[in-house]
Amino acid sequence: MRMNRKLFLKLENNKVLLAVTLVMLAAASTSAFGETPEEKGLAIAEEVDRRDLGFGDSSSLLKMELTNKQGQSSTRELRILTLEVPERAEGDKSLVVFDHPRDIEGTAFLSFTKILDPDDQWLYLPALKRVKRISSANKSGPFVGSEFAYEDLLSQEVDKYDYRWLRDEACGEAADGLACFVIERFPRYENSGYARQVTWIDQQEYRPIRIDFYDRKDSLLKTLTLSRYNQYLGQYWRADDQYMVNHQTGKTTRLTFDEWELRVGVNESDFNPNRLKRLR
Amino acid sequence: MSGGWIVSYAELIIRLRWLVILGSVALAVALGSGGQFLGFSTDYRVFFGKENPQLKAFESMQQIYTKDDNILFVLQPRDGEVFTPEMLGAIRELTEASWQLPFSRRVDSITNFQHSYAQGDDLTVEDLVPARAGLTTEKIAAIRATALGEPLLINRLIAPDARTTGVNVTLTLPGESESEVPVAMAAAREIVEAFRERHPDITVAVTGLVALNNAFSEASFADLATLIPIMYGIIIAGLLIFLRSIAGTIATLLVVGLSAGTAMGLTGWLGINLTPPSSTAPTIILTLAVADSIHLLVTLLHAMRQGASKREAIIESLRVNFNPIFLTSLTTAIGFLSLNFSDAPPFRDLGNITAMGVIAAWIYSVSFLPAFLAVVPLRVKRQTTGSNDLMQRLAEFVLRRRQPLLYGMTALVIALAVWIPRIELNDQFVNYFDPSIQFRTDTDFAMENLSGIYQIEFSLPAAAEGGISEPEYLTKVDAFSDWLREQPGVVHVQTITDIFRRLNKNMHGDDPDWYRLPDERNLAAQYLLLFEMSLPYGLDLNNQINVDKSSLRFLATLENMTTREARVLKQNSEAWIAANIPASVTEATSPFVMFAYISERNIISMLTGTGLALVLISLSLIIALRSLRVGLLSIIPNVIPAVMAFGIWGLLVGEIGLASSVVAATSLGIIVDDSVHFLSKYLRARRERGASPEDAVRYAFATVGRALSVTSAVLVAGFGTLALSAFELNQSLGLLTALAIFAALVADFLLLPPLLLAIDKEKKHADEPKALPQAGE
Incomplete structure (x- = not known):
């Protein structure tokens, strides 16, 4: 801003018209005076990632409530175990174990997130008593019938997207009183279900507050609102409530997290496909 | 009724002629300006009232699963084989492009079909035709075998002869604006246009529910654009021939134009969206409005030809015609208003718009028309003798042959009536559209080459949450x-049991012996979980499984069957389910099912409407004619035209849809006009002139015979014009009504006089006959 004003003052004596034009250009794109919106967007995303660095591993209980347009609902319960992989070129490892409904109890899903390639995935079906490796490029389908796609829940990595900062504004209802960065991100991996996402990140703690998902034809598809944040280990923020509304079908899914624990001390060997059978 | 006040009224109109003309035009412009708000409905659901049980069943199905409309692209390469590298590439391309269609939520084709296969403990789920697959001959042969062997694809997206394939786009229309359908359809056509340019040797047809919806507005528009000019042409030709007066013709054109404009403007103000049935309203109004003017002009010109001054002729014409025109307008309005009993809102709209037009026509006919004629120069050749030779001869013939005519007409009516039960109700909604509408030809192409367009859906509930995985349930629904x-x-038949079978096979190393339903609930549930985890965006199972996995949706695609066959299938299916899976008792539903019952429901609902119209119209006649006897007698010539018309239809055509339900009511309101005019002249002669029944019949023939022939001819031509409609319902409605109007003229000329003579005999002695002035006065 200061540079702006200086430039303006310097030109004031000369051609006002040119100055106005330049200032307008400057407002439209800050490129002449520092970072581009793309750089700023990426910087914010990196800061989000940086602040979450070093959590080591986490575990949580998760209740998933699916509701259709008529208000009929159904719940699923699962546990998620995440192992942080510090290298930026590699994604985290996640293990999902289903507890409820009874007929899928003990079903375990293990994934090693990749940045741009299809993730490595294994599934253990207790009824079949076998571990199956799943080869699929699809990450965009509904996660257990919910409004969350697999790609919304797991496998969030900085380098999966290109970014662009849009504007700063109040975070809105979900985080009253906080100011947010609004950045746009464009999936770089193939087979994403989205053309882009618009995310609201609070400027104080760099937590995602809201995400708007746009489908492949760039129509607003879903809105995710994250709330009831708690801080763990004096640093890491986790939302206990994640609410997804599908604007096109009227269906909703609420994720309620419970018993967040960080640095519980799991290690690589817990994420071995061959050990899926012994989980319970 | 000497009509003293009508004479005063007529004199007032003539005195204030300029004011009346300006006032009428101003009123028509003010009301007509509502035409700018006119819109076209783009949803087949408008044919169903809110309380329609089949619509309710279908909507509840959509609430439980997904609300789907679709666009189906049907592709056929000229060289006759779908499985070539170029063709598969083209399908992939169209599949990709289809994701860009507005409101699209899902695209299904043989290329993005989620093919799953196993290699040991590795399960692969991918597009059947992957993006960068080298399409070698062997690979293509494998793809072909998979596609043709896949129950989810064969007969739905790929024809068994591998000559034709489809790309099905599922859309969820928000339903907030009528422009959604045309927007989606325009985008689809753009895609097709671009596709055809790149692949000139592939035939592309576009069908589906969105195309259907769009066709409704296109058919409405086509009708407005073609029928109205034709109708004006018919009116101009008819008037010039019959009236032989240019000024009279212009006056009539102005009256009908103002009437139709007023009614359509009011329609716009009221926010009624046009549908194919209601878009015929202006054509019908033009037709009906002509009748009022013709009656006024025939009397007026006749009086002038006999030597009266224009002023005298205008007053005399109003005096003689004011009451009959009011009465005929009233009865016509009642007939059309009775369409409000119809279960199909488009017919209610048609009834209300036409009734508004008829009332407007009455107002303009008794105000604007005489005022306009008072202003414009009107020249006629003086004629000393009446030009009613033909009518006189007809009157003498009827009087001479009254007995044979009475029996002959009765025999004819009975002979025709026996054909009515042979009419079969059929509402194959694709056939609603004339081949001039693209949707019809494209859909016929799809049905001939790929698969049916008509479907029937079932939702089969299981015992409890998650119950769809129970082996017992799966076995039964299978x-x-x-x-x-x-x-x-x-x-x-689209059924999820086919997916269970395939997964079971996949999970056992693709061993064909395992191509069977999982025999354990947990296993089925876990397969489902696995499958859901590996599906891409849009290809999920939410359209087939409800939210708590307690019921499944089945979708049967049907060949081009009649709605009677569809009703049989629906009943048999429901009976099978009730007998074999009593816990899953359900109602079959779909747009086709809705249309399968639409005629029956409307006929039943219109029975009340038609009955009420008959009672009201007969009461109006009794009151207006001040004769219970004659009023009751009039029911006979008013009812039998519809009977004759349907009889002729049963004999010559044999099949009819929704239009049948409303024809009796609408034609009743129109045909009653003939008997009103005939009877009012008959009674005038009997009362004012003390004529004998025979002479009163002669008087009626002489005074209104010609006008009735002319108006009937115009009405028959007008409703016959509807046969040129792009919409089958309108064609049947027009032809049946034209038949009924013609039958009414025959009945009024050949049956009504013998009936009158038969019941009026004994009255002869009561009413002392007075000296009779010359007939034809």
Whole structure:
């Protein structure tokens, strides 16, 4: 801003018209005076990632409530175990174990997130008593019938997207009183279900507050609102409530997290496909 | 009724002629300006009232699963084989492009079909034709074998002869604006246009529910654009021939134009969206409004030809015609207003718009028309003798042959009536559209080459949450899909049990022996979980499984069957389910099912409406004619035209849809006009002139015979014009009404006089006959 004003003052004596034009250009794109919106967007995303660095591993209980347009609902319960992989070129490892409904109890899903390639995935079906490796490029389908796609829940990595900062504004209802960065991100991996996402990140703690998902034809598809944040280990923020509304079908899914624990001390060997059978 | 006040009224109109003309035009412009708000409905659901049980069943199905409309692209390469590298590439391309269609939520084709296969403990789920696959001959042969062997694809997205394939786009229309459908359809056509340019040797047809919806507005528009000019042409020609007066013709054109404009403007102000049935309203109004003017002009010109001054002629014409025109307008309005009993809102709109037009026509006919004629120069050749030779001869013929005519007409009516039960109700909604509408030809192409367009859906509830995985339930619903597949006319059944079978095979290393239903609930549930985890965006199972996995949706695709066959299939299916899976009792539903019952429902609802119209119209006649006897007698010539018309239809055509339900009511309001005019002249002669019944019949023929022939001719031509409609309902409605109007003229000329003479005999002595002035006065 200061540079702006200086430039303006310097030109004031000369051609006002040119100055106005330049200032307008400057407002439209800050490129002449520092970072581009793309750089700023990426910087914010990196800061989000940086602040979450070093959590080591986490575990949580998760209740998933699916509701259709008529208000009929159904719940699923699962546990998620995440192992942080510090290298930026590699994604985290996640293990999902289903507890409820009874007929899928003990079903375990293990994934090693990749940045741009299809993730490595294994599934253990207790009824079949076998571990199956799943080869699929699809990450965009509904996660257990919910409004969350697999790609919304797991496998969030900085380098999966290109970014662009849009504007700063109040975070809105979900985080009253906080100011947010609004950045746009464009999936770089193939087979994403989205053309882009618009995310609201609070400027104080760099937590995602809201995400708007746009489908492949760039129509607003879903809105995710994250709330009831708690801080763990004096640093890491986790939302206990994640609410997804599908604007096109009227269906909703609420994720309620419970018993967040960080640095519980799991290690690589817990994420071995061959050990899926012994989980319970 | 000497009509003293009518004479004063007529004099007032003549004195204030300029004010009346300006006032009428100003009123028409003010009301007509509502035309700018006119819109076209783009949803087939408008044919169903809110309380329609089939609509309710279908909507509840959509609430439980997904609300789907679709666009189906049908592709056929000229060289006759779908499985070539170029063709598969083209399908992939169209599949990709289809994701860009507004409101699209899902695209299904043989290329993005989620093919799953196993290699040991590795399960692969991918597009059947992957993006960068080298399409070698062997690879293509494998793809072909998979596609043709896949129950989810064969007969739905790929024809068994591998000559034709489809790309099905599922859309969820928000339903907030009528422009959604045209927007989606325009985008689809753009895609097709671009596709055709790149692949000139592939035939592309576009169908589906969105195309259907769009066709409704296109048919409405086509009707407005073609029928109205034709109708004006007919009116101009008819008037010039019959009236032989240019000024009279212009006056009539102005009256009908103002009437139609007023009614359509009011329609716009009221926010009624046009549908194919209601878009015929202006054509019908033009037709009906002509009648009022003709009656006024025939009397007026006749009086002038006999030597009266224009002023005298205008007053005399109003005096003689004011009451009959009011009465005929009233009865016509009642007939059309009775359409409000119809279960199909488009017919209610048609009734209300036409009734508004008829009332407007009455107002303009008794105000604007005489005022206009008072202003414009009107020249006629003086004639000393009446030009009613033909009518006089007809009157003498009827009087001479009254007995044979009475028996002959009765025999004719009975002979025709026996054909009515042979009429079969059929509402194959694709056939609603004339081949001039693209949707019809494209859909016929799809049905001939790929698969049916008509479908029937079932939602089969299981015992409890997650119950769809119970082996017992799966076995039963699988038996149902097997049974369904064997039913005549069923082309394809989409059932999730086929997916369970395939997964079971995949999870056992693709061993064909395992191509069977999982025999354990947990296993089925876990397969489902696995499958859901590996599906891409849009290809999920939410359209087939409800939220708590307690019921499944089945979709049967049917060949081009009649709605009677569809009703049989629906009843048989429901009976099979009730007998074999009593816990899953359900109602079959779909747009086709809705249309399958639409005629019956409307006929039943219109029975009340038509009955009420008959009672009201007969009461109006009794009051207006001040004769219970004659009023009751009039019911006979008013009812039998519809009977004759339907009889002729049963004899010559034999099949009819929704239009049948409303024809009796609308034609009643129109044909009653003939008897009103005839009877009012008959009674005038009897009362004012003390004529004998025979002479009163002669008087009636002489005074209104010609006008009735002319108006009937115009009405027959007008409703006959509807035969040129792009919409089958309108064609049937127009032809049946034209038949009824013609039958009414025959009945009023050949049956009504003998009936009058038969019941009026004994009155002869009561009313002392007075000296009779010359007939034809």
